[in-house]
Amino acid sequence: MSVPVPGPRAAPPGEARTLPQPRTAAQFDGGLSLLVIEDDPAGVLSVPEMLDASGKPVRIRTARNLTEAERLLTDDVHCILLDLALPGACPEAGDGGEDGAAPDTLETLRQVLRLAPRHAVLALTAETDVERATEAVRVGAQDYLFRDELDERVLSRAIRYAVERKRADVAQRQLSESRLRAQENARLERGLLPTPLLEGSDLRFAARYRPGRSRALLGGDFYDTVRTPDGTVHAMIGDVCGHGPDEAALGVELRIAWRALTFAGLSGDELLSTLQRVLEHERANEEIFATLCTMDIAPDGGSAGMFLAGHPTPLLVRPDQRLPLLLPYEDGGPALGLLPEARWPRHDLELGSEWSLLMYTDGLIEGRVGAGTQRLGQEGMAELIGRQFGEGLRGEKLLDAAVTEVRDLNGGELTDDVAVLLLDRG
Structure with a gap:
């Protein structure tokens, strides 16, 4: 017989959710595009000009907050560079949470990951903050960079590595979902x-x-x-x-x-x-x-x-x-x-x-x-x-x-x- 999508890119209820795969480094026919999320009134942060593998300039967009980032986060963005010093991402020491609990210094990163589940994300932080940088990768960023090392060669390599790693992560997730669906099919088949x-x-x-x-x-x-x-x-x-x-x-x-x-x-x-x-x-x-x-x-x-x-x-x-x-x-x-x-x-x-x-x-x-x-x-x-x-x-x-x-x-x-x-x- 024959018979609301809350949040960004959510799947309708009852359907298997399959995320579109990020393109590989060899598939950027229109050139790489980088979204930088940072609030730097003094202008200290400077993103170097870069060329991709085909010699085309890497397009760079800048957002000062998550509201602007959401507006600029289109399908042609391949990677996000998030400054962990963004206001709200790094509460001052001593600003404990409820009941004196330690503040979550990576909440902005978590918000970005929820906002852009299929995009590669790079975390940018100070060289003295290695512990928070490695924690950012554990939370979900593909890699981290130190502010003092932000040159063309390092950033270009990091972008390509992040995109490829994100693609591998998505592929692994889809494989896991396929296995779960196969197991569910087998259970249903045993019943039917x-x-x-x-x-x-x-x-x-x-x-x-x-x-x-x-x-x-x-x-x-x-x-x-x-x-x-x-x-x-x-x-x-x-x-x-x-x-x-x-x-x-x-x-x-x-x-x-x-x-x-x-x-x-x-x-x-x-x-x-x-x-x-x-x-x-x-x-x-x-x-x-x-x-x-x-x-x-x-x-x-x-x-x-x-x-x-x-x-x-x-x-x-x-x-x-x-x-x-x-x-x-x-x-x-x-x-x-x-x-x-x-x-x-x-x-x-x-x-x-x-x-x-x-x-x-x-x-x-x-x-x-x-x-x-x-x-x-x-x-x-x-x-x-x-x-x-x-x-x-x-x-x-x-x-x-x-x-x-x-x-x-x-x-x-x-x-x-x-x-x-x-x-x-x-």
Whole structure:
């Protein structure tokens, strides 16, 4: 299914924050640009003229305070030179904080780092203040310079070193964020893609899940299959509207709740009503809903009860039928979360002695067929599965072939998540 930025360069809630990488020293086609933040009424501080590697003059801007610095801090600034003697950055000795605590002599640096999280920063201080200079690097500056050493050669080298080091820091941070996202994906995948509990059943199980191309995280598709002590096999597949981590987490919650309620003896309308209450309690807003299809297969495997909550109807394949059968949808109920007092009637099915049951989310049927706007649809999917079934494909091979062909018909990866569950008997 398809659904305020506080502070500078903040990422919208729920999105992975990726900082633009500073350019390397070899990529400054328009020349280097340096922002100097200092308040020197006596004019003692003098920034030397410099040339970059291509022979172009280094552009220098000067700000007397952080307000001016914020206005001058445009994307073409490559490095910031902050004078730690800026008023407010170096309180006079003895000016303790609350309760006599030592003053924070690097607060201005911290403000600059918050103001310019993707810029390289150099700290400028007196030669006698080595301890504060090294502390500035620990706080987040890329390097420090002594005021008495501020010549063209030293400053030019320091700028290039600072930019390259900042680029390496950003790259390392993005790598760490990617690893964290991968770990989160793995945790979500373990919840969304469970191990079926079918011990003692002669049914064969196969499933496939493919996230849509536009998302780094898993979407809201989920499924599960369990066998209860009475021998009944219960299968379920569902889809939470939306594609973000909140929807994926809600899908995990619904799947776990379904498994727990099923083992507790609930089924059909009673189970779906309880799941709806779970969804209403856990969803982020009232517009979130979930479609669901459940099948309760009798212990002998010859019959089943089907419950639909706004979900596409399953596909039944039998050797005595030329084409797969789309199970009836007429007795289906609404998606979970749409109607407070909804009911979901049972539809009884005769399966036979040998059959294959395909349950899927709508991502499998919403892909395009060719370059036009025509969708595959349920009928097109039934024809596709019937042809592959006739070619002798079964189980995992059938699902792999089906998902691959649907993707190829679409002309590339599908935009929606795809989950497919297959149960075989005989």
